Amino acid sequence: MRKLSLLMLLSVFVFCACNDDKTDVIIEKSASFEGLLTEPESEFTTTDGETYNEYYDVAKFNDANQLIECTHYYSPAWGFGGGFVYTNKTDVTNPGFTNNSAITGKGLKGSVYLTCATSNPPVLSVIESNKYSIKEVWITNSTYAYLAMQDGDGMTEGGFGDGDWFKLTIYNQDKSKSIDVTLGEGTNLLKEWKQVNLQGMGDVTSLQFEMSSSRNNDWGMTTPGYFCMDGITLIEK
Secondary structure, three states: OHHHHHHHHHHHHHHHHHHHHOOOOOOEEEOOOOOOOOOOOOEOOOOOOEEOOOOOEEEEEEOOOOOEEEEEEEEOOOEEEEEEEEEOOOOOOOOOOOOOOEOOOOOOOOOOEEEEEOOOOOEEEEOOOOOEEEEEEEEEOEHHHHHHHHHOOOOOOOOOOOOOEEEEEEEOOOOOOEEEEEEEEOOEEOOOOEEEEOHHHOOOOEEEEEEEEOOEEOOEEOOOOEEEEEEEEEEEO
16 A cells, blocks of 8 residues: 555656646747848838828838838838838948938847838838737937937937937837837937837737927927837747
8 A cells, every 4th residue: 555655656746747847938030131131331122112192102021031021111202211121231420311320330130120210100010920929129229310319400409418308109009008218318319229028018910110209390300200120029929
């Protein structure tokens, strides 16, 4: 009887130990635009789109790993007009809207990253939304916005000082949840890549973006509505 009881106890212990050793494998995947540009100091361009309004056409592009899809607005006359563009530009010194470089001069880990302008609605969506949600992104300032906050420009008189601020608001797919990312506060301007965890927003399969600033006029925000993004990580549901 003692032998039987000891054997049963040992069996329970072995089962529990094996059960404790069992762990769920969490699969994560990273979007990447590396290899999509063949020339240095270049950016994505296209003529393959549909009419969005009287000024711009709209197209969509995917990352190299076919994980995400981004909106891209452009005009044959004026070029990039909002949404996203991927670029490997490294210019951190020249101001103006034609400079789509990140203020870091490079991506989070590679050379190619996303620059976004909110002048037309930017949307970033997971392609296999039934399998993956967005875990995190990394954000930094564009050179255009950074230099405007630092030095002022034709729209922003003088650099930022006490009481000035500039922020990005990231929304989930139905805009029921959001998270704010501060890009500038006084003279403290974001100049590195900043990690933004989105898991607190739940199952995030698409992102929308808005920007706001303490600097405004009668027509709206005068701080350039640009930011840069990289390190987009998806997690399996």
